[in-house]
Amino acid sequence: MNLNLKIWRQKSKKDKGKIVDYPIANVSEHMSFLEMLDVLNEELVSKGEEPVAFDHDCREGIFGMCSLYINGEAHGPDRGVTTCQLHMRKFKDGDTIFIEPFRATALPVIKDLIVDRSSMDRIQQAGGFVSVNTSGNTQDANAIPIPKENADLAFDAATCIGCGACIATCKNSSAMLYVSAKVSQFSLLPQGQVEAKDRVINMVNKMDEEGFGNCTNTGACEVECPKGISLDNISRMNREFLSANFGLKK
Amino acid sequence: MALSGFFLMFFLVQHLTINTLSVFSEEMFNEVSHFMGTNPLVQFLLQPVLIFAVVFHFVMGMFLEYRNNKARDVSYAYNKPAANSSWMSRNMIISGLTVLAFLVLHFIDFWIPEISTKYVVGDMTGKLADGSFRYYHELHEKFVSPARVVAYVVAFVFLALHLIHGFQSSFQSVGFRKSNNKLLLSRLSYLFAILVPAGFIFVAVFHYVSHNHL
Numbered sequence: 001m002n003l004n005l006k007i008w009r010q011k012s013k014k015d016k017g018k019i020v021d022y023p024i025a026n027v028s029e030h031m032s033f034l035e036m037l038d039v040l041n042e043e044l045v046s047k048g049e050e051p052v053a054f055d056h057d058c059r060e061g062i063f064g065m066c067s068l069y070i071n072g073e074a075h076g077p078d079r080g081v082t083t084c085q086l087h088m089r090k091f092k093d094g095d096t097i098f099i100e101p102f103r104a105t106a107l108p109v110i111k112d113l114i115v116d117r118s119s120m121d122r123i124q125q126a127g128g129f130v131s132v133n134t135s136g137n138t139q140d141a142n143a144i145p146i147p148k149e150n151a152d153l154a155f156d157a158a159t160c161i162g163c164g165a166c167i168a169t170c171k172n173s174s175a176m177l178y179v180s181a182k183v184s185q186f187s188l189l190p191q192g193q194v195e196a197k198d199r200v201i202n203m204v205n206k207m208d209e210e211g212f213g214n215c216t217n218t219g220a221c222e223v224e225c226p227k228g229i230s231l232d233n234i235s236r237m238n239r240e241f242l243s244a245n246f247g248l249k250k
Numbered sequence: 251m252a253l254s255g256f257f258l259m260f261f262l263v264q265h266l267t268i269n270t271l272s273v274f275s276e277e278m279f280n281e282v283s284h285f286m287g288t289n290p291l292v293q294f295l296l297q298p299v300l301i302f303a304v305v306f307h308f309v310m311g312m313f314l315e316y317r318n319n320k321a322r323d324v325s326y327a328y329n330k331p332a333a334n335s336s337w338m339s340r341n342m343i344i345s346g347l348t349v350l351a352f353l354v355l356h357f358i359d360f361w362i363p364e365i366s367t368k369y370v371v372g373d374m375t376g377k378l379a380d381g382s383f384r385y386y387h388e389l390h391e392k393f394v395s396p397a398r399v400v401a402y403v404v405a406f407v408f409l410a411l412h413l414i415h416g417f418q419s420s421f422q423s424v425g426f427r428k429s430n431n432k433l434l435l436s437r438l439s440y441l442f443a444i445l446v447p448a449g450f451i452f453v454a455v456f457h458y459v460s461h462n463h464l
Contacts, residue, residue: 008327072333109324172318231432
């Protein structure tokens with residue numbers, strides 16, 4: 001199929017950037033979206049032009065590195081997949097495809113379609129961990145009985161790959177789904193409950209400090225999340241945040 | 251936003267209950283209105299709390315809008331928000347400002363004359379020159395104008411759009427929404443958002459029709 005690509009080009013963080021048209025011919029419907037961009041880049045390089053910079057890693061929908069806003073949706077028109085798992089059969093011959101970076105003040109563009117997601121790492125560093133005594137007599141985690149329901153919910157939350165699609169798609173650029181998944185995966189398990197109050201306060205405060213927007217419960221994040229992270233996690237985090245601030249102190 | 255929203259939703263139910271009395275019994279409506287208009291607890295405690303809640307809800311809404319707009323410095327060249335969220339959830343500021351504009355009309359229609367009669371003129375009797383209560387009469391006369399009825403209907407349609415999202419969103423914000431009640435909350439949200447504004451519309455239309463045709 002032949003396509004007309006409209007791709008965001010931006011030389012550096014300080015460059016203003018603009019949409020540039022790239023017609024591309026003979027695209028196979030079996031290609032992944034990133035393979036299609038690889039083909040485009042080969043053409044650009046052979047013409048002596050600068051290739052389009054975009055993030056990618058495993059190309060198996062696991063790492064969450066690929067981060068494109070395609071035709072007005074994070075990771076494109078398919079559901080439950082990252083950009084690398086989006087295939088060209090989702091498009092038709094003659095289509096115009098807008099390809100933009102994830103947009104948020106807290107996720108500044110580094111070059112073309114690559115954004116700096118270190119603000120998300122800093123939120124994680126603010127509390128998204130369990131402090132473990134590694135003196136050599138650490139208890140085996142499997143020795144602690146955990147209700148099946150909680151184990152499943154914690155696992156579901158832990159499937160968040162931190163790609164940032166929730167932030168990109170939220171009209172407020174809110175990171176609530178991401179942060180709530182990280183908070184939930186620990187707070188549902190006994191190992192994480194010890195630091196639950198500090199964790200939720202520190203991570204929410206860091207999220208605000210980094211300049212992410214506020215959640216207005218549109219639910220767009222849940223729809224666009226490639227891992228299907230539920231809005232229930234945001235509700236759980238709100239509950240924990242209120243209880244940590246106004247409930248009993250440790 | 252959620253806590254002030256809960257209070258305002260409770261107030262809407264109370265307001266609608268009293269308004270609905272005007273459809274069934276002029277006498278009862280007058281008595282309840284007189285009680286609400288002269289009871290010190292309602293006048294000097296609940297009324298200021300209500301005004302604070304309205305102002306707080308509005309100011310916080312505008313502040314949220316400002317902060318959220320700042321969180322995305324460059325807009326998308328092409329965006330498709332309808333693919334993943336409802337119009338109501340994305341445009342609370344539009345429906346909210348429309349309801350606020352209606353409140354200005356509503357205050358000019360009822361609240362300012364009421365406060366003026368009681369606390370400027372000093373007439374706390376709630377009665378007309380002929381000795382009858384004025385409340386039902388004032389309400390009935392306001393809905394003679396079809397333009398006012400249309401304005402009220404439009405405002406309540408926007409209130410319904412605001413409540414469809416606002417009701418369930420409030421429960422989510424305070425952490426009450428869970429996987430086992432989200433369907434119920436969603437249905438209750440639609441029920442509340444349709445029934446309450448529809449009730450207000452019914453009262454306005456009832457007085458217009460009864461005044462002009464009955």
